[in-house]
Amino acid sequence: xxxxxxxxxxxxxxxxxxxxxxxxxxxxxxxxxxxxxxxxxxxxxxxxxxxxxxxxxxxxxxxxxxxxxxxxxxxxxxxxxxxxxxxxxxxxxxxxxxxxxxxxxxxxxxxxxxxxxxxxxxxxxxxxxxxxxxxxxxxxxxxxxxxxxxxxxxxxxxxxxxxxxxxxxxxxxxxxxxxxxxxxxxxxxxxxxxxxx
Numbered sequence: 001x002x003x004x005x006x007x008x009x010x011x012x013x014x015x016x017x018x019x020x021x022x023x024x025x026x027x028x029x030x031x032x033x034x035x036x037x038x039x040x041x042x043x044x045x046x047x048x049x050x051x052x053x054x055x056x057x058x059x060x061x062x063x064x065x066x067x068x069x070x071x072x073x074x075x076x077x078x079x080x081x082x083x084x085x086x087x088x089x090x091x092x093x094x095x096x097x098x099x100x101x102x103x104x105x106x107x108x109x110x111x112x113x114x115x116x117x118x119x120x121x122x123x124x125x126x127x128x129x130x131x132x133x134x135x136x137x138x139x140x141x142x143x144x145x146x147x148x149x150x151x152x153x154x155x156x157x158x159x160x161x162x163x164x165x166x167x168x169x170x171x172x173x174x175x176x177x178x179x180x181x182x183x184x185x186x187x188x189x190x191x192x193x194x195x196x197x
Contacts, residue, residue, distance in 0.1 A: 006168075006169070006175075007162050008162055023176045032176075032180060039183070040088070041079075041181050041184050043087070044112060045072055045079050045080050045083065046073075047188055048068040050067055051068060052065055052066075053065070065193070067185060069185070073112060074108040075108075076109065078106040078109040078182070079112060079113070080109075080181040081106075081109070081178035081179065081182040082100075082109035082112075082113045082170055082178065083112075083113040083117075085175055085177040086110070086113045086114065086117055088177050093168045094117055094119040096167055096168070097167050098110065098169070099122040099124065099167040099170070100121070100123055100169065100170040101123075101124045101125070101151065101154040101172070102125065102154075103133065103151055103154075104130075104133040106173075107123040107137045108142075110123060111137045111142030112141075114142065115141040121143065122158075123137050124155070126147070126149060127148065129146065
């Protein structure tokens, strides 16, 4: 059952067993497929190649193909979901700003998406996040807050602050729009696999 709810949502109609009613497409037979095919990711993401890993393929006796998401501007597929979620937000929500919790790749995706969309992004990262990841988020324009010793503590803080300050929490994996943005990888693979050697 898909009972996703936006962080801080108090709309009575969204508090049922069905969860958020802002995305009714989740319950249709081809809902996620439509959202994937119309996802807004290519303003910031690139279609990455699908390459055969020759040595691994030989060792395994099968064709092993690698999707080169390391060629994205932030070196990860996480940009796709973050941008798609943020591109679907109303202008007023972008003006208030977004917040997320991440120890790296999603953080960089949100920071880059915010720069592209012209909004402020607060990124809550655990205090033990490697300096290079913190520096990369700041380089992309994200406002870093180092909070807690674990991802769970950083996430709890970010979600509470989203509610307190009226910011939109950009979930790293379980938001329907994040899922659809990241699902564009599957669409690309389906189109590319027939052209691979």
